[in-house]
Amino acid sequence: MSKPAAIVGQIILYGAFAVFIGYFATFPRYRQIPDDAALIKLSMSHLGDRECRKRTAEELEKMPRNMRAPLECPRERSDIKLEVDLDGEKLFSTVMHPTGLSKDGVSTIYKRFELKAGSYRLTVRMNDNLIKPGFNYIKEEQVTLKPGRVLVIDFNPDKGGLFFRQ
Amino acid sequence: MSFHASLRNNAQTIFQHAEEFFDVSFGGSGNPLRHLGAMGLYFLWIVVGSGLYLYTVLDTSINGVYSSISDLSREPWYLGGILRSLHRYAADAFILVMALHLVREWAYGRYFGFRFYSWVTGVPILWLSYVSGISGYWIVWDQLAQFSATASTELLDWLPIFSEPAARNFLSPDSLNDRFFTMLMFIHLGIPLMLILGLWAHVHRISRVDYLPSRQVMLGTLGTLLLLALIKPALSDAPANLALSPTQVRLDWFMLFIHPMTDITSPAMVWMMLFAATALLFILPFLPHPNAEPIAEVDAANCNGCSRCLADCPYAAITMGPHPGRPGYRIAIVAADLCAGCGICAGSCPSSTPFRKQERLLTGIDMPQQTVNDLRQQLEEQLAQLEGRTRIVVFGCNRAANARLLAAPDTAVISLLCTGALPPAFVEYALRGGADGVMLASCRSGGCDYRLGERWTAERLSGQREPHLRSKVPLARLHHVFASVNDNKLLAEALHEFRKKIEIQGLTDDPLQPYYRRNSHHV
Ligand code: HEM
Ligand code: SF4
Numbered sequence A: 001m002s003k004p005a006a007i008v009g010q011i012i013l014y015g016a017f018a019v020f021i022g023y024f025a026t027f028p029r030y031r032q033i034p035d036d037a038a039l040i041k042l043s044m045s046h047l048g049d050r051e052c053r054k055r056t057a058e059e060l061e062k063m064p065r066n067m068r069a070p071l072e073c074p075r076e077r078s079d080i081k082l083e084v085d086l087d088g089e090k091l092f093s094t095v096m097h098p099t100g101l102s103k104d105g106v107s108t109i110y111k112r113f114e115l116k117a118g119s120y121r122l123t124v125r126m127n128d129n130l131i132k133p134g135f136n137y138i139k140e141e142q143v144t145l146k147p148g149r150v151l152v153i154d155f156n157p158d159k160g161g162l163f164f165r166q
Numbered sequence B: 001m002s003f004h005a006s007l008r009n010n011a012q013t014i015f016q017h018a019e020e021f022f023d024v025s026f027g028g029s030g031n032p033l034r035h036l037g038a039m040g041l042y043f044l045w046i047v048v049g050s051g052l053y054l055y056t057v058l059d060t061s062i063n064g065v066y067s068s069i070s071d072l073s074r075e076p077w078y079l080g081g082i083l084r085s086l087h088r089y090a091a092d093a094f095i096l097v098m099a100l101h102l103v104r105e106w107a108y109g110r111y112f113g114f115r116f117y118s119w120v121t122g123v124p125i126l127w128l129s130y131v132s133g134i135s136g137y138w139i140v141w142d143q144l145a146q147f148s149a150t151a152s153t154e155l156l157d158w159l160p161i162f163s164e165p166a167a168r169n170f171l172s173p174d175s176l177n178d179r180f181f182t183m184l185m186f187i188h189l190g191i192p193l194m195l196i197l198g199l200w201a202h203v204h205r206i207s208r209v210d211y212l213p214s215r216q217v218m219l220g221t222l223g224t225l226l227l228l229a230l231i232k233p234a235l236s237d238a239p240a241n242l243a244l245s246p247t248q249v250r251l252d253w254f255m256l257f258i259h260p261m262t263d264i265t266s267p268a269m270v271w272m273m274l275f276a277a278t279a280l281l282f283i284l285p286f287l288p289h290p291n292a293e294p295i296a297e298v299d300a301a302n303c304n305g306c307s308r309c310l311a312d313c314p315y316a317a318i319t320m321g322p323h324p325g326r327p328g329y330r331i332a333i334v335a336a337d338l339c340a341g342c343g344i345c346a347g348s349c350p351s352s353t354p355f356r357k358q359e360r361l362l363t364g365i366d367m368p369q370q371t372v373n374d375l376r377q378q379l380e381e382q383l384a385q386l387e388g389r390t391r392i393v394v395f396g397c398n399r400a401a402n403a404r405l406l407a408a409p410d411t412a413v414i415s416l417l418c419t420g421a422l423p424p425a426f427v428e429y430a431l432r433g434g435a436d437g438v439m440l441a442s443c444r445s446g447g448c449d450y451r452l453g454e455r456w457t458a459e460r461l462s463g464q465r466e467p468h469l470r471s472k473v474p475l476a477r478l479h480h481v482f483a484s485v486n487d488n489k490l491l492a493e494a495l496h497e498f499r500k501k502i503e504i505q506g507l508t509d510d511p512l513q514p515y516y517r518r519n520s521h522h523v
């Protein structure tokens, strides 16, 4: 093959390379959720409760002075029960287990829900001490999910327990 | 044939044709497809160079990081913007070339035996490349970064690594802090450093590593990337906002294809595929494969320690040690696990000359499956049988075009392990033993299965490399053809042309004296 023809060939091949790289570097566009969708992210990291027993006076008397804690607590933490309803219907429910070999760590969850934007009645119930029945934390609110926005369901005892953040 | 073998053969055929198509424009030594490893290293240096500049302007605070990068594409666009684009596109090209290199090595069956080490050290490079690449996209901290960071941590959280879900870090704007970007930079600089170390290990066991593509290709490639950077500069999406979920992102499919893959399937599925693919790559060398070639053997009595074999061995399989018989001399030592059995060392050894009088030709380093003595014997027998007006000896290669197809009463054919296994003196020996011409048929340039065979052959014949072909040998009687397995027709045509050329030139000006080692057997 003559030199000019080889150069033309090279230009074509370099061009094809550039087009290939340039195209797939941004195309096709990726759409993770449709335009009219919103997200709910349910995520928390919380130490479950545990059942402590008050030590009696005699018991405390028998213990070395520096170890006289009034409460006797097991290391193990309770599972945490969690339910999420949307307009009165169940969206999600789970039981979170404590982490750690002796089950003394936090229970965590991270879950993403894709919903059509709109207004919903959002109810979250949580029980972090399963020895007791029912739910000790409940949060219910009419929320408006705007397209492309994220609503976070989180838990923070310092912020009064369950809360929504948009 | 097993499913794997036939898949591999098909892939090999596709590669061969693509390479030969590229040869037309690039020639063998420039052909990027034949030098994918070198292309990969070249792209990596572009990435490193442009990355160092980007690092100097980066502000790793949470408020500054976005604008410190997105502003690059505006002010001084000709420096920052171009370097940024170059960084991105060279990284994409690196991934592309790496994938092609892997598939090509697999297609040519280069993953077992003496190549085990190169193959296995290649696998972690895949993971390191992807971790570096993906983390790079996070630094931009635009919507794509946010999407990738969230999707990646969601994926990671499926593995029992973190006690708290890592994706919690991207829940809302206030869950992030500057530390995140400092850590990110640590990853994005640290992992590539490991990558470079990994690559050093990857090529550690071969000699004369193809570190860079040809100058022309380097310039052409850089020019192409620069042009791409000008036409389509790398830009940031809108700034990340963790309160929003980006609906549409400009995904880089080379690096981030894993996110759509997770959306279509599930994290469990993606991890299974990634681990299965990695395990498969590691297991591949242990699957049934052709037996290894017998390895080179050194004969102490005929080795004078010149170390030419060491210089020519493509796989760094030879070292020199003290000679057992001759004090003060050295001897070649072959490492069995590195030796490819190519015979290139036998072709380089000065003791391999067929003009030696010994009844049985013994040389310093030889191949048991095709000794230089076998070669000489075969050549002598075939020369004795040649007849016709123009008698030609063809030395072919088992792995290139099939020279055996050319065998005819006036054409003797000897197929070698590699043309690099031919001691150049055999050319002269053939001519002085009655041949009118000698044709050598190597792989195409850059296409030698043993990396360097066709290159050493060409350099030895042209006197650029020891052992030389003696300058007395008239070059008009020698023809070196480069022909791959798909080039049987080309080879036949080359022989025809060569014969015609010799016939037209006439046979008068021949300064070579006939030489017959055992006159009684011939004439
Ligand atoms: C982008 C990352 C990589 C780069 C830059 C790279 C670079 C190279 C280079 C420069 C060579 C030497 C080529 C020569 O001198 O003939 C080589 C050889 C090789 N590479 Fe890679 N490599 C990469 C990834 C991989 C991967 C992922 C694999 C497969 C798992 C792999 C498998 C091999 C094999 C088997 C050889 C030996 C070829 C032979 O002995 O003929 N490489 N690589
Ligand atoms: S046969 Fe090839 S790989 Fe083995 S020692 Fe000789 S040149 Fe090196």
Ligand code: SF4
Pocket: B298, B302, B303, B304, B305, B306, B307, B308, B309, B310, B331, B332, B348, B349, B350, B351, B364, B365
């Ligand atoms: S080329 Fe031959 S003589 Fe020289 S070191 Fe190697 S085996 Fe010995």
